[in-house]
Amino acid sequence: MPNRDMSFIELSARERARRILDQGSFRELLDPFEKITSPWLEPQGIVPEFDDGMVVAKGKFNGKPTVIIAIEGVFQGGSMGEVSGAKMAAALELAAEDNRSGIATQALLLFETGGVRLQEANLGLAAIADIHSAIVDLRRYVPVIGITAGTVGCFGGMSIAAGLCSYLVVTREARLGLNGPQVIEQEAGIEEYNSRDRPFIWSMTGGEVRYKNGFADIIVKDSVNDVKTAIIQCMNKGLPDTLRSDDYDYYLQKLNAIDTSKQADATLVKNIFGRGDRK
Amino acid sequence: MERIELTYPATEKLQHKALAGVVGSGDLEAMFIPHQEKMLKIIIKTSVDGSKHRWQNLFNRFASLHALPMGTLEINDFASTPGVAKLRIEQVFEEANYA
Numbered sequence: 001m002p003n004r005d006m007s008f009i010e011l012s013a014r015e016r017a018r019r020i021l022d023q024g025s026f027r028e029l030l031d032p033f034e035k036i037t038s039p040w041l042e043p044q045g046i047v048p049e050f051d052d053g054m055v056v057a058k059g060k061f062n063g064k065p066t067v068i069i070a071i072e073g074v075f076q077g078g079s080m081g082e083v084s085g086a087k088m089a090a091a092l093e094l095a096a097e098d099n100r101s102g103i104a105t106q107a108l109l110l111f112e113t114g115g116v117r118l119q120e121a122n123l124g125l126a127a128i129a130d131i132h133s134a135i136v137d138l139r140r141y142v143p144v145i146g147i148t149a150g151t152v153g154c155f156g157g158m159s160i161a162a163g164l165c166s167y168l169v170v171t172r173e174a175r176l177g178l179n180g181p182q183v184i185e186q187e188a189g190i191e192e193y194n195s196r197d198r199p200f201i202w203s204m205t206g207g208e209v210r211y212k213n214g215f216a217d218i219i220v221k222d223s224v225n226d227v228k229t230a231i232i233q234c235m236n237k238g239l240p241d242t243l244r245s246d247d248y249d250y251y252l253q254k255l256n257a258i259d260t261s262k263q264a265d266a267t268l269v270k271n272i273f274g275r276g277d278r279k
Numbered sequence: 280m281e282r283i284e285l286t287y288p289a290t291e292k293l294q295h296k297a298l299a300g301v302v303g304s305g306d307l308e309a310m311f312i313p314h315q316e317k318m319l320k321i322i323i324k325t326s327v328d329g330s331k332h333r334w335q336n337l338f339n340r341f342a343s344l345h346a347l348p349m350g351t352l353e354i355n356d357f358a359s360t361p362g363v364a365k366l367r368i369e370q371v372f373e374e375a376n377y378a
Binding site for chain 2: 013
């Protein structure tokens, strides 16, 4: 049977990870049968998930040793708790150890997350800080490739994790932002940011505009094959010459030039950050 | 959240452990682990309080249609309808048979 394509977004985190890795190479670590669940959700009356919404798997990608870490966006909005966060951080730390011992382990991160899990508060935030450090460590050895496909997108502290990746792949359906639309509306008012105005939200934080403005490196269709092709492109590029997160002088200068007395919209953002070469 | 435990007589032998579904809105995850005792032990954690009767009805109907498998079935439910629940349970039993 030919290798038929399918939607990436509609797959669960585990299926995304399984289908990205070379066929038959998927081997899950701390799988759901280990039942390492969140100790904090049940006492607060919230149903847990056996894998705490985090899938960590070793395998091969394009024949090379790879760790893939996929957040399940459907479970509690892909939020980062103590357990799910520790799974991701530890997997990244072990990948860095592997690289130091001469095993060139590649890392793929599938971000589908609203950020910290509010019910686990500081423990989730601490885990996100560990994840940030681990990405910064690991990206010295191999490209760390982030993918955010949607429909949740990538927000909060995890948007910083996405920004720290060597390369970021997005779809049109994805969103990337520090604060989610509802949080901004709550804090700044509906005149500033209407969280129900979906075209407006996507015009500011959607995958396409994030790509055009240089906050993502590759935009792909909602397709398993296209996501895999984009990952191969990133891997072939090797370590990037400059990391987005090292380019703070460029971004600070842009941010300092913004006239905050004017309502920000898509045109303003494009004028500031737009990359003319990306249509 | 409510925790519900049910036990049914069972005779079917399934070889493998299996998992189906995710704990998302209107969905559930069901995990089956086989054992040698002639009973199916069911542990449900559900976000819908007061739903024990409905789960009992679902499994009574299941038991009247199929021989139940010997093992433990754990369900983490996030307000699935009985139709979705039935599909997921059938899915996990089927995967436990062939996995």
